[in-house]
Amino acid sequence: MINLIRIALIIFLLSGCTSAHSQSMPYKAWALGFSAPAYMEVWIETADVVDIQNHVYPRAMSGVASMIKPPNNTGDPRGWPKRGAIGSGKRVTGADLPQQIYVRWQSLVEPQTYLMVVKIPESTRELMRKSEKTVCSSGESITGYRNSIGIRLVPGGIAKVWVGGSCMTPIEVATVKAVIDPRGPYEGKSGGHHRPLSEVSKAYVEKFGVPYDSWK
Template structure:
């Protein structure tokens, strides 16, 4: 009987622990709501047709707006105001060179389980879907504050809540977590899917009938460089004002 009571107490303790962990995972972020930014090489801009976050357990989908990635944002001259030595091929990771997607409606501080981005690579007119599944460790980092000194000398907490995606013309994507003067490299993703048209139903032939593909190629011509075939050894370079840290170091 004493042994049975001992096991019962152990089970109750474990159950309480699991419930506590589950509740903690469902808590909203203590800082600002999560956001998503996207950047591309200047010579290889993209067009985003849809982006959203999904939380399976809470059964919600949160659309993101503002991720149109205008051509002007990735212009070589614009990027060089932030990174003077930028060559046009690498990924210039900065809030001043990327485009930020904000949640539609009221800001949801609960984290998604996955983030989806549907986009078109304009240099080769290929259509990709990027999916990033948030590991538990990333959720914990986002919920944990970093001590910072305010302008008045007092101490406060800063939270890392910005997902930063760097899109490459072969459909691959690099993902970082940005905030509090940190840039944490999370993963390199293969495309979750490649489609024969964008999310609006526009095909490659229809894109070619417009002026955008020619404007994209003109960027390399104006800069006096060859952008096709793609020099992959240059495209993989990352430009950042903050030191790039690894998730394993956190």
């Protein structure tokens, strides 16, 4: 698996830089977001995108995945959400719809560094191109698109992927098992040191542990 991911990285590099091109989607840009369960802090080192025209968008997303940290251990990180969250992220401006998304992240409660390649099949891209009438919570009726990809990262290196859009019910499209990056955090450039865990999350983990079984 680690070799397959390395091969994917080489393909990214050989594909070259982004350039202007016609897009196959009916909107200007799609969004990429990440989330994590309560207290299960994640730092995304990089999320690189290759679109269906083989253009590469390095670091399309990096930084903190969205997560809640209620005080006094009142949050519950167990299990997958009934409604997939798109999470925090940004628009992948200039890109066509995705072919693959390469992600390397730190799971701070373990701590561990993971990497994976999320392959986006044509069936998912069709969902992203399809317009759909829906009703927002305000009562407004709109015609929209599922123009966002949300990835939820949990300890143990498991990820679930949804596509969603404004006022639309997210649709789960994939579950991916990552591999441990043997180089460690920051590709081995930090002396094995991960980013620090917050005191709120540390207190939860020290009392309750990490609920690995809830994400199987």
